[in-house]
Amino acid sequence: MTTLTPPALTAPLTAPSARFRDLLAAEWIKMRSLRSTPWTLALTVLFVIGSAAVATLSDHAAASGPVDFLPFDAYPTAGYWTLMLVAGTVGALTVVSEYSSGLIRTTTVSVPARGSVVLAKAAVTAAVWTTVGSVASTGSFLVSQAILNGHRTGAALTHPEVVRALAASALVAPVCATVGLSLGVLLRHAAATTVTSVFVLLMLPTMFSETDRWSAGIKHTLVSAAWKRLVQTWEPDPGSLAHTATVPGSWLVYVLWPLITLTLAVFVVRRRDV
C-alpha cells in the first residue's frame, strides 16, 4: 500500500488566515458529500408537495364551505409537521453525528474556535433548509393552485396573504433545523436530542389550548403554533372566545427560537470539554 518513494512535503504553507467563509465551505463539503443528504431532502420535498395535493383534492371533492380561496389547502398540517420534524431531526444529527463518532474532536483540533464552528454549521444548515423549505412551499402552492384552477377557484401568487403563508411555510424549515442543531450541540446524544426537538417543536404546542389566556400565551411562543397562525389567511372571528396570536408576534417567534437556542449553544460549547 505504501508508495516506494513518498513525495516530499511541499514547502511550508504560508500565511494562515482565519476566514469564516472557509468554515462555511468546509461544512458545505461535509454536508454535500454525504450520500444520504440529497435523498433525504428530495423525499421530504416530494412528501410535502404530495400532502398539499392530497389535501387540496380531498377538500375540493368534499366541496364544503365557500369557494373562497384558502391557501390553507396548500399547507396541510400533516405535510408541514413532517417538514418540521425532518428539518429539526436532520439539523440535530448534523452535530450529534460528529459527537457520537468523535469527529468533533478532529474538527475542534483543526478549528479551535469552537463558537465559529457551531455558527458555520448553523449557517450552512439554515441555508440548505431555506432552499428545501422554499421549494416545498412554492411547490405546494403551485400544485394546489393547479388543482383549484381547474375549477376557477385559484388565487394569484401576488396576493399579500399568500406571500405570507408561502414565506412562513418556507422559513419554518430553517427555523426548525437551527433549533434542532442547537439542541444537538447542547445535548450531544442522538436519542435525547431527537426526542427533545420533536417535543419542543411539535408536541408542546398541542398541550396548550387557545381558550385560556395563560395557555394561549404559552402556545403563541412556540414554533409550530406560530407557523399555523401565519398560514391562516382569514382574520380571527371577533366574537370568538379564542385568543389569537398576532402576526408580528408569530414572526418574532420565528426569530427568537433559533436565536436563543443558538446563542446558548455557542455559549456552552466554548466552556465545555469536547
Add this chain to the structure above:
Amino acid sequence: MGDVIEVSELTKRYGNKTAVDRLSFTVRPGRVTGFLGPNGAGKSTTLRMILGLDSPTAGSATVGGVPFRQHPRGLRHVGALLDAGHVHGGLSASAHLSALARSNAIPRCRVDEVLQEVGLAEAASRRIGGFSLGMKQRLGIAAALLGDPPVLMFDEPINGMDPEGVLWVRRLFRRLAAEGRTVFLSSHLMSEMENTADQLVVIGRGRLIAAESVRDFAARGTRRSVVVGTPQAAELAALLTAAGASVEPEGSAGAERLAVTGLPAERIGALAFENRIQLAELTTRTASLEAAFMELTADSTEYLAGQPR
C-alpha cells in the same frame, strides 16, 4: 522549525477521581518523544488538554509558548491523531480531508499529497466506513500532516497496523523528527518505543514517573543480570554467593541455569575457571525497556489482573 510542548503542573479531576496529577514535562523539537503509561494512566487526557479539548482543573499546557486553544485555526500549528475512529464513516477519505483543509485555508492539492504520502491515494474516493483500522490510522496521520505543522501528536498510532505499516510509520516519525519537528507519540507498548523514540515521558496514575532518554530509562530500571548454565549449579551458586552476588535458580533439573546479579560476566567466568567448574552458557542479559517499564509502573497500574487492590 519545531515548537516546544510545555506541560506544567497540569491537573485534571473528574469528581473526586484525579486523572492527571500535577504533571510537568517538556517535549522538544528534533526528536521523537514517547509518552508511556499503562492503560488509564492519563495519557489521552493529557493529550486532550494540550490540544485544548479539555480544560485543566489546574496548571497549564502550551505549544510554542501559547495555549493551543488561542489559535483560531489549528492545523498549521499542530497535527494530531487522537483516535482513528474520529471520522464520519459516510464521507470519503478525500472529502474528509478536503473539509479539514478548507477550514484551515490549506490548498486542495495538499489533500492529494498527504493521501499519496500515507499510501491511501487509491482509496481516496472510498467511504471511510469501509476502511480497516490500519487504513483509518493512515488517514488520521494524513490529516495530521495536512497543515505541514511543526508539532505532531499521535495517540497509539500503530494500533491495528500490519507489520509493513508499523515499519512505515516508524520511518515516518523518525523522518518528521529529523526535519526538526516535535513528535510526541503515546503508547502503552514499551517495545514500540524502544524502536522509535529518543526521549520518554513515563506516567502512571496521572503522575510523572520519568522524563529522560530511552537509554537512561532502560539502564535505571533493571540491574543487569547474567545467566549462567552449568551442570554444577549448586557448587557455583555457593561460590558466587560467597563472592557477594545474589543468585536465583532458573530452568529445570538437568539443565539448570542461574540468574546472577551483582557480578559481571567476566568475574563469574573467572571464578568458574579457577574452581574448575564447567560452564555451558554465560550470557549478559541487557536490561530491557519493557522490564524497566513494568518495574517502574508496577505500583501505578490502574487495572491489574487477578490481584485485589
